[in-house]
Amino acid sequence: MATSGNKNINAKLVLLGDVGAGKSSLVLRFVKGQFVEFQESTIGAAFFSQTLAVNDATVKFEIWDTAGQERYHSLAPMYYRGAAAAIIVFDITNQTSFDRAKKWVQELQAQGNPNMVMALAGNKADLLDARKVTAEEAQAYAQENGLFFLETSAKTATNVNDIFYEIAKRLPRAQPVENPSGMVLMDRPAERAASASCCS
Amino acid sequence: MYGTQSRRAISFEFQSQIPNLRPSIHTRRANITVKFQDLYGFTVEGNVDDVNVLNEVREKVREQGRVWWALEASKGANWYLQPQISSISEGIALKSSLKFSTLANSITLKKLIRKGIPPVLRPKVWFSLSGAAKKKSTVPESYYNDLTKAVEGKVTPATRQIDHDLPRTFPGHPWLDTPEGHAALRRVLVGYSFRDSDVGYCQGLNYVAALLLLVMKTEEDAFWMLAVLLENVLVNDCYTTNLSGCHVEQRVFKDLLAKKCPRIAAHLEALEFDVSLVCPEWFLCLFSKSLPSETTMRVWDVLFYEGAKSLFHVALAIFKMKEEELLLAHQVGDVINILQKTTHHLFDPDELLTVAFDKIGSMTTNTISKQRKKQEPAVMAELDQRLRRLNSLKVDDK
Numbered sequence: 262m263a264t265s266g267n268k269n270i271n272a273k274l275v276l277l278g279d280v281g282a283g284k285s286s287l288v289l290r291f292v293k294g295q296f297v298e299f300q301e302s303t304i305g306a307a308f309f310s311q312t313l314a315v316n317d318a319t320v321k322f323e324i325w326d327t328a329g330q331e332r333y334h335s336l337a338p339m340y341y342r343g344a345a346a347a348i349i350v351f352d353i354t355n356q357t358s359f360d361r362a363k364k365w366v367q368e369l370q371a372q373g374n375p376n377m378v379m380a381l382a383g384n385k386a387d388l389l390d391a392r393k394v395t396a397e398e399a400q401a402y403a404q405e406n407g408l409f410f411l412e413t414s415a416k417t418a419t420n421v422n423d424i425f426y427e428i429a430k431r432l433p434r435a436q437p438v439e440n441p442s443g444m445v446l447m448d449r450p451a452e453r454a455a456s457a458s459c460c461s
Numbered sequence: 462m463y464g465t466q467s468r469r470a471i472s473f474e475f476q477s478q479i480p481n482l483r484p485s486i487h488t489r490r491a492n493i494t495v496k497f498q499d500l501y502g503f504t505v506e507g508n509v510d511d512v513n514v515l516n517e518v519r520e521k522v523r524e525q526g527r528v529w530w531a532l533e534a535s536k537g538a539n540w541y542l543q544p545q546i547s548s549i550s551e552g553i554a555l556k557s558s559l560k561f562s563t564l565a566n567s568i569t570l571k572k573l574i575r576k577g578i579p580p581v582l583r584p585k586v587w588f589s590l591s592g593a594a595k596k597k598s599t600v601p602e603s604y605y606n607d608l609t610k611a612v613e614g615k616v617t618p619a620t621r622q623i624d625h626d627l628p629r630t631f632p633g634h635p636w637l638d639t640p641e642g643h644a645a646l647r648r649v650l651v652g653y654s655f656r657d658s659d660v661g662y663c664q665g666l667n668y669v670a671a672l673l674l675l676v677m678k679t680e681e682d683a684f685w686m687l688a689v690l691l692e693n694v695l696v697n698d699c700y701t702t703n704l705s706g707c708h709v710e711q712r713v714f715k716d717l718l719a720k721k722c723p724r725i726a727a728h729l730e731a732l733e734f735d736v737s738l739v740c741p742e743w744f745l746c747l748f749s750k751s752l753p754s755e756t757t758m759r760v761w762d763v764l765f766y767e768g769a770k771s772l773f774h775v776a777l778a779i780f781k782m783k784e785e786e787l788l789l790a791h792q793v794g795d796v797i798n799i800l801q802k803t804t805h806h807l808f809d810p811d812e813l814l815t816v817a818f819d820k821i822g823s824m825t826t827n828t829i830s831k832q833r834k835k836q837e838p839a840v841m842a843e844l845d846q847r848l849r850r851l852n853s854l855k856v857d858d859k
Contacts, residue, residue, distance in 0.1 A: 271792070280622065280625070280664075281625055297632070298628075299628040299629050299632045300629060300632075301629055301630070301631070301632060301750075302626050302629045302630070302664050302667065304664060304665045304668070304741065304742045304745055304746050304750060305739075305740075305741030305742040305745065306738070306741070306742075308738070308794070308797040308798075308801070310794050310798075323792075323793065323794045325738075328664060330622065330663070330664045332663060332700075332701070332702050332703060332704055333664070333704065333741075335703045335704055335705075335708065335844055335847065336704065336708075336737065336741055338847070339735060339737050339738060340738070343733075364851075367854050368851060368854065371850065371854055372850070
């Protein structure tokens with residue numbers, strides 16, 4: 262089914278970040294091109310899908326937009342398990358949300374898929390006057406931790422599509438589509454290999 | 462004082478303003494999406510069929526009202542509020558002295574409630590049968606008034622989160638999304654956060670409390686409904702740190718799905734779909750964010766009378782109704798889309814509740830309690846393990 266040079270990739274993507282950082286707004290902008298000032302608070306997680314064409318492949322993102330409140334974090338492993346990519350979102354006008362983002366990065370590095378493509382989004386970039394986290398600081402942190410960083414604004418649409426495109430470009434292209442259902446889970450080979458070695 | 466009078470006035474006003482939507486010839490085409498207001502003032506998007514269904518539901522609600530009035534005429538006013546009747550539903554052992562008529566009434570009432578409480582009677586029936594009235598009667602009259610006054614102006618992490626969520630709770634609703642609506646919701650949520658500091662405020666409660674405010678006659682009654690819900694109706698710790706109660710419910714539900722809908726469960730397992738991808742929102746918002754408003758209210762009618770196990774019935778029914786479609790799904794995303802589409806379009810409450818209570822088979826509160834007990838240690842161990850792992854990360858970092 263799959264022809265060389267035209268790959269279909271299904272990629273699970275998870276958005277994590279502090280409450281009110283703008284996770285749902287980023288998704289709404291990317292999936293529907295819309296922005297609302299007051300986005301309903303997400304409970305558990307919300308699911309969206311969106312397809313992007315990049316260079317040699319069509320990437321279908323299966324997006325899990327998670328709830329930000331601290332007590333909901335106990336549900337997060339379900340959503341980032343098996344994810345090929347993550348966007349960790351913070352609000353540039355809120356230092357606490359940046360600290361929270363760092364914690365998410367730590368957790369993903371320790372628990373997530375080791376090949377996960379991670380992006381750091383400094384959202385609400387339109388609110389320059391209220392800025393508390395500098396782009397330099399976030400950029401330095403991202404570099405140290407192997408993430409790529411973009412400042413985004415769901416409100417003005419700045420860099421929103423770009424961050425998803427950039428992720429799509431960075432997704433590993435190793436496996437051609439062999440599964441008849443068209444499902445390619447990026448992390449499977451590594452996970453399977455690991456569990457096989459410990460069980461046999 | 463809390464402006465409840467004018468809120469009711471507004472809510473009745475907008476209800477009467479809703480035109481009886483009869484689709485014109487021009488809209489009688491498939492797949493045309495129309496926006497309309499439902500019975501509780503929510504703007505919903507649906508197709509022409511949905512509008513028709515909603516009109517039929519309005520008619521059924523009126524019919525059901527007539528059934529209740531007729532029974533009231535034969536059995537006496539407020540017959541359904543007699544304490545013996547409600548205690549049977551709570552599983553209290555039948556006393557030999559119990560009159561046959563009381564037992565008969567209790568069976569009638571259970572059936573009647575599954576068919577829906579007429580919206581005008583809801584405040585009274587919910588308040589009494591849920592145990593909220595009893596709870597309220599154990600404290601001084603001025604409890605709520607004193608509580609709201611005492612906490613005025615206090616700032617806590619809970620109040621900050623509540624303030625953040627007020628405009629994000631059903632935005633666009635004609636009463637909830639007004640300064641008056643925000644203020645009432647704030648008082649209820651903030652008041653409760655001080656009543657139970659273990660719960661404080663958990664996102665999700667904003668939606669629950671908002672619907673309670675729309676239904677109940679007064680803000681104070683909405684507060685007591687929230688209290689009885691969290692303290693007596695639902696399982697413990699659903700909303701506290703870690704949401705451990707919610708984790709337990711999901712494991713119990715997963716087992717129930719395997720037992721009641723084995724084909725679906727096996728297929729979903731093969732797709733690596735876990736029920737906890739969709740259930741937290743269902744269980745924490747009590748379906749208020751997923752189902753249309755009147756359908757949610759009908760679920761709550763049963764919830765307040767029969768208890769938390771009714772949520773499992775409803776959740777199972779959602780899967781059961783779409784069995785064929787779900788078995789054809791190839792990917793997790795398809796499953797989620799089927800479930801979302803289904804819940805958002807369940808404008809006919811009977812369609813859901815008939816499956817939930819006639820086709821799922823009975824589940825006793827006792828069995829469910831045992832299941833919960835069985836799952837608790839595993840959940841606690843898992844949550845504890847996660848916490849330790851995260852704590853060890855912090856140490857490594859330094």
